[in-house]
Amino acid sequence: MGLLEVENLDAQYGRIKALDGVSLSVDEGEIVTLVGANGAGKTTTLRAISGLLKAARGSVRFAGREISRLSPDRIVRLGVGHSPEGRRVFARMSVRDNLELGAYTRRSRSEIAADMEEVFVTFPRLRERAEQRAGTLSGGEQQMLAMGRALMSRPKLLMLDEPSLGLSPLLVETIFGVIRQINARGTTILLIEQNARQALSIADRGYVLEVGRVVFADKAAVLLASEAVRTAYLGG
């Protein structure tokens, strides 16, 4: 049984149906990616999993437990980390405060300090800017902060929404390297990327979404090689 099992999920914004029977699963230790055009429902899927959006129908099970009716803070406590679309760092708080808030659900000061040290080792730029307001960071630095902050809760599953958006090619390489590193240390990853080719190249499996439905699901290598997926989503 997978760590995360989403079944027949429907979700809507007002009257507009955003998800139409989405099913997917993520096994422990995997990197799974959701690809698809803008508006396909990728972000909505993540928001429904983390409880920010209440699903109209369907089920979400995490580690065997139904979580689709739980509030977001309960879901975080169960081990789902979510680095949301647009980074959403606390702009008027320092980098350190942002990271501490990431560990809000945890109590042990020493463990939190150790994890913050680990984030600083992964992202040395954040250490340099630890006392600076997050709003003064560059886009790339904010992305590092958003990822670091999500890691501070020690999630079993880390969901990343467009971590490479708007970053320089060099920085994109760094971020993808870090994602692999995080995964290698045992964190399961569910990744959304507009850069589908690159996402599929580091993922174990992928799902292709189109107007709120899963249209393809397969091993990442198979999707990368598939003619249909290539022409529609990978630019030929």
Added chain:
Amino acid sequence: MDVFLQQLVNGLSLGGIYALIALGYTMVYGIIELINFAHGDVYTLGSFFALAVLTGLGVSGEVHGPALIGVVLVTVLAAMLCCGLTGVLIERLAYRRLRNAPRLAPLITAIGMSFILENVMQLWRGPSPVSFPSVIPNPIVHLGPIDIGAKQILVIVTAVVMMFALQLFIYRTRLGKAMRATAQDRDAAQLMGIDINTTIALTFLIGSALAGAAGFISGVYYGTTWFFNGFEAGLKAFTAAVLGGIGNIAGAMLGGFLIGLIEAMATQYIPQGAQWTNVVVFSVLVLVLIFRPSGLLGESLPEKV
């Protein structure tokens, strides 16, 4: 000059009460961007709760000796607790379900809550002003040409101490950080594992408790209270919060003291000033809204909560 200094002291003590009320307006606005119109009435309710406790303790005049400290502490804490819980209840009943509704809806329920509280208080204590025991002896300190009453010092010191305590809480504690995070980005705060319902309730608890303390202090200071007190005091405190920069704690404090000073000076220096004070105070509100809508200490993006 002597008169000016005297009015300075009078204005500051008046302002201390406004400042305490303004803190609640600004905290609630900071976290849910709502003008809690019932807040002024929670302040009046504080004086009513305090009066009930004093009556229960059999206090009808000044208290002396060690008993004074006990009476003041019991009364203030009881008023703060009752008002805090009232604030939490108001949020639960009138605002929570409307959190994602158009902005006008909770504004209207806020006005509704204000009317309900006023009517409840009118039923409780009647439509006329009620006298409030003086509780605290009021020796006058002669400081050169000016006279300062012990109560005036109490008002000013209480307001300043509470503001610093609040700042410490918000900037140094885990819950305070959760409040600031919730104010800045509610969704992101939830993704940190912060229970925003609890956090928002806590904001109402603290803001309303401060209004409760202000209610007790104003009762002692003026020697009277009235079910409709909170209407005007609430509007002035709201003006203070806007003047300082709504959402900004230090701004609410500064605004409160400034409004108190403006009121005291207008009373003194404008012919028939007492009748013009409200005109002056609310003109300040209009001018601030026109020329500096973010307030004296407000940034264009205010540090909320």
